[in-house]
Amino acid sequence: MKQGDAVLDRFYSEIVSERVDVHVAMDELIDGLRLLRNGMGVEEWDVFSRATVIHHPCFPIVHQDPFTRRNFEKPRGYDGDAKTLDYIYGVYPASEGPRSKLGIEIFNYTTNSPAxxxxxxxxxxxxxxxxxxxxxxxxxxxxxxxxxxxxxxxxxxxxxxxxxxxxxxxxxxxxxxxxxxxxxxxxxxxxxxxxxxxxxxxxxxxxxxxxxxxxxxxxxxxxxxxxxxxxxxxxxxxxxxxxxxxxxxxxxxxxxxxxxxxxxxxxxxxxxxxxxxxxxxxxxxxxxxxxxxxxxxxxxxxxxxxxxx
Ligand SMILES: C[S@@+](CC[C@H](N)C(=O)[O-])C[C@H]1O[C@@H](n2cnc3c(N)ncnc32)[C@H](O)[C@@H]1O
Structure with a gap:
């Protein structure tokens, strides 16, 4: 779990200190999380991905991205509803888009990820x-x-x-x-x-x-x-x-x-x-x-x- 904390801590300090470009910090976070997922056993990953991450201070930072937040919150009760997909397709009202500068940067990153x-x-x-x-x-x-x-x-x-x-x-x-x-x-x-x-x-x-x-x-x-x-x-x-x-x-x-x-x-x-x-x-x-x-x-x-x- 220590390795998991290290990935989250590093991202948090990079974002808060503005030491690193948001895009680079997100690259490191995404690559770090995939490596962790592949390196952990199923149970350890389950605890980390369901319980540890949501209590880390970086969680509300990342959730300034409405695309990420919507799928996490699942307002329709299931993953990948059509409105979530609409963020990827670039179809959403401005009132539902990202509000903060950081939110815009993370949103631009996640909606242009390989997935x-x-x-x-x-x-x-x-x-x-x-x-x-x-x-x-x-x-x-x-x-x-x-x-x-x-x-x-x-x-x-x-x-x-x-x-x-x-x-x-x-x-x-x-x-x-x-x-x-x-x-x-x-x-x-x-x-x-x-x-x-x-x-x-x-x-x-x-x-x-x-x-x-x-x-x-x-x-x-x-x-x-x-x-x-x-x-x-x-x-x-x-x-x-x-x-x-x-x-x-x-x-x-x-x-x-x-x-x-x-x-x-x-x-x-x-x-x-x-x-x-x-x-x-x-x-x-x-x-x-x-x-x-x-x-x-x-x-x-x-x-x-x-x-x-
Ligand atoms: C990821 S979205 C894909 C939507 C669209 N086909 C697209 O490619 O943008 C998944 C869609 O599947 C629908 N869905 C999920 N499970 C379903 C089920 N068991 N029966 C019918 N529709 C389902 C959801 O309501 C949602 O609209």
Whole structure:
């Protein structure tokens, strides 16, 4: 634990004394926390990341960053709500932005960390996939599971130009869905309230129909392997012939790992290539036409695309 205190003490003294640029102090903090996480046993890390950090004087300093603070406080009761993601996407009212000079500097750092850049890259990759399917297939049906605020719909030319058949946007958070309905009314976007459990129970799948493209972005990071495999198989059943599912997941041991788990209390389920490929374990191999996995340019998020016959 002494090593943990040393990382926090050093950051605190650098910030308070203004001896070091905030960016450099944050670099040291983030690298130090990841090293600690990798060096500690599970129990020791649990105590450090849940109990020690919040009592250190550096904690309120770092929480001047509203992005970090919001995920820690979880006002909607769960990690990674759509408003938290909106900080990364640069969409938030000025009244909810950072107020202090230090808060601005930490916010600029955290919303430009490799994980945040990875999230923006993920949105761009999904936007491209929507636009590509709209070129391949006239008026495609698209399903976004755990859609959040569906920010990719702002960027997709196919959606903005009305070249999709329909995009069904599903989430378990009614507040997020209400904003989606408001933002994209008249753009063939239909909201649907529901959860992963509903898909797995197949209680709502019939109503949803079949799709050319199904994607889940920022969801698998919260699903156990058992649930992920079940869900993937159910989603695959919702594809039209030749349709594609697109999954994504944060990779293990990303640089922001220790910081996210301590200051943001954001604990993801990380997957490497073989683990994300295990998500298709319940789909008969003869039903799969093609599969392809790749990592976005920040090396933080892995994608898996699976196409049906
Ligand atoms: C990290 S955000 C991602 C939002 C959006 N897809 C994006 O990439 O910006 C995770 C979203 O998943 C939703 N979510 C989490 N667990 C869910 C579940 N079990 N069923 C449905 N939605 C869920 C949350 O409400 C939230 O909007």
């Amino acid at each position: 945040s850049k990875g999230v923006r890259a993920r949105k761009r990759i999904i936007t491209d996939a929507i636009d590509a399917i709209a070129k391949e297939v006239g008026e495609p049906r698209i399903f976004s599971l755990a859609c959040g605020h569906l920010r990719e719909a702002h960027d997709s030319r196919a959606i903005q130009e009305g070249r999709i058949g329909e995009l069904v946007a599903m989430d378990f958070d009614k507040k997020s869905l209400a904003l989606v309905a408001d933002l994209f009314s008249g753009l063939k976007v239909k909201t649907f309230h529901g959860s992963v459990k509903d898909i797995i129970a197949a209680s709502k799948s019939k109503k949803l129909g079949k799709f050319h493209l199904i994607y889940a972005s920022g969801l698998y990071d919260y699903l156990s392997q058992r649930v992920a495999a079940r869900l993937t198989s159910m989603l695959f059943d919702m594809l039209l012939p030749g349709g594609k599912i697109m999954l994504s997941n944060f990779l293990p041991n990303i640089r922001d790992l220790g910081y996210m788990e301590t200051f943001m209390d954001w604990r993801l389920i990380y997957r490497n290539e073989s683990q994300i490929n295990d998500c298709i374990a319940e789909i008969g191999p003869d039903r799969i036409f093609a599969r392809h996995s790749y990592v976005e340019e920040n090396n933080n998020i892995i994608f898996l695309e699976v196409t049906s016959h």
